[in-house]
Amino acid sequence: MKAQKWSQMWLGYHRVSKDNKNWKVICNDFSKEDRVVNSAIAEFAKGIKGYFGAGITEDDGDVYVLEIIKDTSIANEGYSIKGEKSGVTLRASDENGVIYGVFAILRKLGARIRLEDICEKAAPSNPLRMMNHWDNMDGSIERGYSGESFFFENDDMYVDERTVDYARFMASVGINGIVINNVNVKGAATYLITDRFFDKVKELQDIFADYGIKLYLSINFAAPIELGGLEVCDPLDEGVIAWWQAKSKEVFEKLPGFGGYLVKADSEGRPGPFTYGRTQADGANMLADAVAPYGGIIIWRCFVYNCTQDWRDYKTDRARAGYDYFKDFDGEYHDNVILQIKNGPMDFQIREPISPLLGGLTKTNQLLEVQIAQEYTGHQIDLCYLIPMFKEVLDFRTYCSEENDTVADIVSGRTMGNKLAGMAAVINTGNDFNWTGNDLAAANLYGFGRLAYNTELSSEEIAREWVALTFDMDKASEDKLTDMLLKSREIYEKYTSPLGIGWMVTPHVHYGPSVDGYEYSRWGTYHRADHKGIGVDRSDKGTGYAQQYYEPNASAYNDPEKCPEELLLFFHHIPYTWKLKSGQTLIQYIYDSHFEGEAEAEQLAADWNSLKDVVDSEVFARVAERFELQVANAKEWRDQVNSYFFRKSDIADEKGRKIY
Amino acid sequence: MKAQKWSQMWLGYHRVSKDNKNWKVICNDFSKEDRVVNSAIAEFAKGIKGYFGAGITEDDGDVYVLEIIKDTSIANEGYSIKGEKSGVTLRASDENGVIYGVFAILRKLGARIRLEDICEKAAPSNPLRMMNHWDNMDGSIERGYSGESFFFENDDMYVDERTVDYARFMASVGINGIVINNVNVKGAATYLITDRFFDKVKELQDIFADYGIKLYLSINFAAPIELGGLEVCDPLDEGVIAWWQAKSKEVFEKLPGFGGYLVKADSEGRPGPFTYGRTQADGANMLADAVAPYGGIIIWRCFVYNCTQDWRDYKTDRARAGYDYFKDFDGEYHDNVILQIKNGPMDFQIREPISPLLGGLTKTNQLLEVQIAQEYTGHQIDLCYLIPMFKEVLDFRTYCSEENDTVADIVSGRTMGNKLAGMAAVINTGNDFNWTGNDLAAANLYGFGRLAYNTELSSEEIAREWVALTFDMDKASEDKLTDMLLKSREIYEKYTSPLGIGWMVTPHVHYGPSVDGYEYSRWGTYHRADHKGIGVDRSDKGTGYAQQYYEPNASAYNDPEKCPEELLLFFHHIPYTWKLKSGQTLIQYIYDSHFEGEAEAEQLAADWNSLKDVVDSEVFARVAERFELQVANAKEWRDQVNSYFFRKSDIADEKGRKIY
Known part of the structure; x- marks a missing residue:
């Protein structure tokens, strides 16, 4: 075996059978040269080589056939796969559907499912399925527990074979958007939207595009000052507006297919519209208008709170802040703005209530933010499989409407019928050999992607998939490891x-x-x-935070006798x-x-x-x-x-x- | 007034009189070209210029006369000054006595004392009066609150006019030894005893020598490994012994007049003899033998304790550690070793008992270490005049002998009749304009020097001197500021x-x-x-720390009814x-x-x-x-x-x- 520089995580394709019959791939209405289809076929080749020692052939004869068919009845990025003894048919309406279908076939084959038993139809639950890197350009990663950045070092970017593998991993679980730099944009990172870095960003963007992934950048709200030499970054200032329009034109020209900007403003010392007496909506909409001509979006984080509170102050409640700052402007955000909302009102604790802003907003695009980087949940030293927590969040009934009122409904677009919706995770990767520090932390990376693609999957299904693909062991051992994962969050909480x-x-x-x-x-x-x-005391006798929820949640949280016990001390x-x-x-x-x-x-x-x-x-x-x-x-x-x-x-x- | 790059602290020599008659300086048995005498006369010129607008002249006529006379009956580094209407006579047996005498005259003149009232005879209480810099070679200062180092930057040394002023300040309060680098010796600092830095160190040492100050260096106990390429730094290893002998020969040849090494070993992660199962005495004596041929000394810190204690462990007591590690080897340290002992058993808290090692050792040279860098005492933001604390330490009766049993007696050499003894302070300076961050923190810098030279001075006398020299204000204001200083430690403690x-x-x-x-x-x-x-509980029912003292201290500390209340919670x-x-x-x-x-x-x-x-x-x-x-x-x-x-x-x- 050759020495590896990094692991293949769940794409190890360990041998499952001695049936090494080759495969022929046929494309109908897709071209094998289409960039994502091309990647999909190459991945299929890797998979069957690993699983069976088989290859792809142009010959007919005693071969299996993978037939890829364009079928516009299939949902965007969805797929249908159907096997028979002679091979598998994959239907999709777009290239992402093709690659996701191929990965689905490979998951089945890796789980030793017979060809004729392969049958799955899938459509993504969420339009946006994103990873947020908190990578800094000096190579450090804020809240990173898996080594240094594999994008940045010494204020420069690099792109290599590892980046390609990273894109493969992300595509394999359905991720279609990646923000490559930390939301706290300082120093060199401010220059990612300038000529200094366009070539490198383009190179990375091209790799991502081969895997159906859009690249996004976190931007510095003060860029008009720092890059443009303006006096202010007031979102209502004409000079600032013009600067962002010109800058965005440049960005989208230099980076065709670029996704848009992620913005952390007025938070923990970052600049933002509040400096100028403007609202968060003013800031987001100004940027949104600048990127709209190019199909770009603005992802605006709602992590805004008073971080210089006096502990003697029993009235101010950080938990209230997101709702208080953003609720009043519901409906004022432009169509290509999406608010990124953390799962809880505080900051990724092992147990929090669900943010009342999720569903509290009823006329605004919402992106659920979770953190698989284990900042408060064990630093990828302690085992903490987070999918059960994310499931709780998704399944939470907000009562924002009579039906389709869960968080899953809201962030999928089902509640409001909006197209811009989804889930994002603060990623847990770094340049460690195994990508995630603790090999078992990869279950969260895998799991988040799978769950974002299909929120109906159970924590156990996802754990079992990941265990089977990652390890090559007997069923009893798989059961044991799956069980360990499933218990781990509760143990950490205890x-x-x-x-x-x-x-x-x-x-x-x-x-x-x-x-x-x-x-x-x-x-x-x-x-x-x-x-x-x-x-x-966050009841109506305390900070009143409980009243930010719809009934019956508000009453339940308000009363210590009715409050879910796992949240008792949060509310009382x-x-x-x-x-x-x-x-x-x-x-x-x-x-x-x-x-x-x-x-x-x-x-x-x-x-x-x-x-x-x-x-x-x-x-x-x-x-x-x-x-x-x-x-x-x-x-x-x-x-x-x-x-x-x-x-x-x-x-x-x-x-x-x-x-x- | 010209723009200054740094303040002159207490050497501002503000005008005190219009009597601008010039002075003539006559030297008997000293030469004006003697390096320290030369500095003394230059300083005298600065002083009379500032105080009176007067100068030094070679002419006779209507002039005052400063007559400097070598008088071998005066103690080393002591002086006698006696004024009359026509001038002042200064007697000293050595050059340091001359410069200290000149500074004493200038103190009197600054306090508006008439020439004919000048009369003082002084001899230093302590042979060693040292400053310890915790300056790192990257320019940072460990526990520094006054800017960066004025010796080091970017792993290099620099020497300039500021260094000269620094030496003047130190001489003005009687400091005769300075360790220029942090006791935690890492990286480039390990190379201070190599050709890479000898020229620069020599340059600095020459400036110090002009002011009667010896230069010392903190060394890395692992230098034989890091510089010498040896496998070990075992103090009993022949190769290590030979390496230190050769290295010390080189050091003293390159740096004639060099003082010796300060060593922090086996402490807070630093290497030391314990690694090889050797004692602290083994380590100190090996180095002492290497520097003995050149008159060098080894200052060995006693700050050795278990810094990976388990908080659940109620038996282990850090307060015991110094005594436990060093007491058994009392009498085994070679004559040119001196143990540097912090004033308290912990680490420079605002209130601690006196270290039982002081006087606990009865056959070992002891150097009292205090910290004027306000690490735990307010970071030179909060006013905390520390001289009252140091006075308490010096006045503490250890009962180690029937007479001469105070800490002042021990560290002056009076108790044991030893020559190697004294006081050291972790210094509070940096490259801030005013040297000490808070201008009022200079009182601690001034005060330590004055107290080390004369432990009989009261806290108030020192404060008054410093206020009068530093500020140019009315008596009532001087009283107020003096009062502020004198109260400040108690306030901080409260x-x-x-x-x-x-x-x-x-x-x-x-x-x-x-x-x-x-x-x-x-x-x-x-x-x-x-x-x-x-x-x-550090009584005999607890950790037994109280029993490290001689009676009657041990019994008093052991009993909560008798324990000094300001230490009640330390002991019970x-x-x-x-x-x-x-x-x-x-x-x-x-x-x-x-x-x-x-x-x-x-x-x-x-x-x-x-x-x-x-x-x-x-x-x-x-x-x-x-x-x-x-x-x-x-x-x-x-x-x-x-x-x-x-x-x-x-x-x-x-x-x-x-x-x-």
């Missing part, structure tokens, strides 16, 4: 912050416990624990002696869940160790090392959280376990 | 950590409160606060309801001291504002800005500490003040 309160992490780093780490900070992130209880300040539905007191729940979570983390490590003989030794070692760190982390969380609450509440653990 | 517990600071940064910031850390820094009380875990001698409970003391401390910080700011008309406007503005920050900091400390203990103890403030 040993970290209880019942939705969040934020008990080491400041800045966001790994490991620090119960008071964000308690007296400026970030709006408080647990308000005292001798008697813990939690933030609760005494330690409060009885939970289980009969445990709150304090006892804190102790129990932390002891359990730690024990379960140890069990995860033991389960992994039991797979030693069926996993590649290097993969095994890398992951085993991380499980050791996870167990240490879980112990630290258990002991710090339990000690903190014991020292504060003075209530002993009923079970008499060691609390320090 | 609004920060109570009763000696320390460490409630923001991790890493060490500015601002974070009550639990170091509570669950690896640094051995815990307060152990729970619902009932706070403090660390005390219930919040404990009655202090004032009648306050412990918790009420915490509240009261924090409210008082904050109010007093506001008063300091108000006092400074009242000096607006008598202080240079730029100085006023710089300091006023810092007082604003100090008040904000004091509020944050007050509120976080009070909230933390109220939330934990559930005991209300008797006075009903606002606690969040």
Whole structure:
């Protein structure tokens, strides 16, 4: 085997059968030279070589046939695949449908499904299925846990074979848009929309285009000042408007097929329209008009809040901010603007309620943002399969309408009938050999793409697919690993912050416990624990955040008796002696869940160790090392959280376990 | 006035009189060309020019006379000055005595003392009076709050007019040794003892020598590996011994008059003898033998402790570490080794007991280390005049012998009759215009030097000298500023950590409160606060640290009833309801001291504002800005500490003040 410079993740195409009969590929109304079709056929060749040792032939005779047929009755980017003993027919209406269909066939073949049993018809749930890189041009990655950037280094861009593999991976799970640079646009990154970088961006964009992926860039709202030498970046200033129009014309001319801009404005120190007394809508619409002539879109992040809050202030509530800043302008955003909204109102904690802005807006394009980079969820050291969390978000009923009111409905466009809609993830990749630091974290990368393409898939289906494609092991081992993935989020939640309160992490780093780490900070992130209880009153007697939801959610969240217990401390300040539905007191729940979570983390490590003989030794070692760190982390969380609450509440653990 | 690039601090020589009669300088048995004498006369010229507008003349006639006489009856580096109407006579046995005598005359003249009233005889209390720079070669300064290094930048050294002024300042307060680089020696700094830097170091050393100052370097204990290509740096390895011998020969040949090495070994990740199962004495003595032929010395830091402690471990006590690691080898250190011992057993907190190693060692040269860089004492934003703290340290009776048992006795050499003894300060300078960030922080720079030279001076005498020399204002204003300085340490202590517990600071940064910031850390820094009380039991029932002292200190510290209250929480875990001698409970003391401390910080700011008309406007503005920050900091400390203990103890403030 040749030495690899990076892994192939779930596209390893490990041998599944000795049936090495060659394949013939026939195209009807597509050309094999069409750029994405061409990539699809090349991928098919890779797949059958790996799975069967077979090749593609032009000869007739004893061959299987893959017939690709253009069929305009198939949805955009959808496909229909149907097998029989002699081969498979793939129907699609566009090139992306072809490549997604090919990857679907390869998934089936990898799962040892017989040709004649292949039968699937698929259409993407979401029009936009995006990855957001937080890669900086110095090569660092904000909240990256898998090495450095594979796009940038030393304020320059590079494009190589790894970039091609990356595009393959993304296409294989249905991703059709990628923002390559960090939303915090500073320094050289401001120049990505100038001649300094157009050639390199174009080179990368061409690779992405071969895989049906549009390239997007995060932009600096202050670019008219920094690049244009203007005095202001006021979105209503004529000079600024003209500058963005001219700049966008240049961008789309230099980068034909370019997707548009992602903007983080007025957030955590970034410039934005507020500086000039303008609204978020003013900012977004001005840019939208500048890119509209070229079919471009503006993705505008809603992560706007007061990040210089006084912890003594019990009235201001960061959780309210997104809704408060954006709701009033619902309907004013132009058609090619889409608001990117984080799944929760805070910031990617292991447990948050669903953002009330999702569905709170009823006349605005909405893009759901999740984070597979495990910033608060274990840094890709701790195992935390996030798809169950994303499913909860998608399945959440907002009650924004009588039907089609789930988050999945809203971000797919079903609720409002809009075309600009979808899901985006802050990606968890870097230039590590295995792309994701922890090999098992690739399940989130794979899973997000699959889920964004088909929100009906279950967490378990996705986990099983990923396990089967990634590893070459027996069914019992697959079951075990799938089970580990499925439990992992709950385990992580147990040993970290209880019942939705969040934020008990080491400041800045966001790994490991620090119960008071964000308690007296400026970030709006408080647990308000005292001798008697813990939690933030967000009911109508508190900050009123619960009232941002539609009924019956608002009433349920408002009442500690009705509030879902996993969110109890997010919405209410609760005494330690409060009885939970289980009969445990709150304090006892804190102790129990932390002891359990730690024990379960140890069990995860033991389960992994039991797979030693069926996993590649290097993969095994890398992951085993991380499980050791996870167990240490879980112990630290258990002991710090339990000690903190014991020292504060003075209530002993009923079970008499060691609390320090 | 010409634009200055940096201030002259206390050597501003502001005009004191219109009597501009010139001076004639006569030297007996010294030559005006002697390098330090030459500097002294040049300084005298600067002084009389500033004070009087006078000059030095060779003419006789109507002139004052400064007569410098070599007098071998005067102690090393001492001086005798005696004025009469016609001038002043300065007697000294060596060149350093001459320059110190000149600065003493200038101090008197600056204080408007009449010539005929000048009369002082002085001899340095301490043979070594040193500054330790924590300057890194990239220009940064570890724990620096006054800009960047004025020695290093971009891995190179520079020497310029500012360096000369720096040497003048140091000589003016009696400093005779300076370590120019950080004790954490990494990267380029390892090469300071190689040809790469010898020329530059020599250039700097020559400037220092003009002012009677020896230059020292911090070295990397692993230099034999990093520079010499050896496999080990084991101090008993013959190759290592030979390497250091050859290297030291080279160093002293290239740098004639070089002082020696400062070593931080086996501390906070630095390499050291422990790696090879050797003792600290093995390491120090090996190096000492290598420099002995050239009159060099080894300054060996005692800051050795376990910095990967488990917070769950109530037995291990960082406070014990210095004594435990070094006491057993008392008497084994070679004569040219001196142990540098921090004033307290922890790390420069605003209140600690005196290190039991001081005087605990009775057969070893000891150098007291203090920190005027305000790492834990307000970052040169908050006013904190540290001389009262240093006085407490010097005046502390260790009971190591029947007489001459104070720390001042020990580090002066009086206790043991040793010659190698003294005081060192981690310096608070940088390349800021005013050298010390906060102009008022210069009082600590001035004060340390003066105190190291004469430990009998009171905090007030030093403060008054510094105020008079630095500012040109009326007596009432001088009194006010002096009073501000004298109160400031107590004020800082009040609004920060109570009763000696320390460490409630923001991790890493060490500015601002974070009550639990170091509570669950690896640094051995815990307060152990729970619902009932706070403090660390270091009595014979706890870690036994109190027993490292001689009697009667050991018994006093061991008993909470006898323990000095300002150290109560350092030595004991005390219930919040404990009655202090004032009648306050412990918790009420915490509240009261924090409210008082904050109010007093506001008063300091108000006092400074009242000096607006008598202080240079730029100085006023710089300091006023810092007082604003100090008040904000004091509020944050007050509120976080009070909230933390109220939330934990559930005991209300008797006075009903606002606690969040």
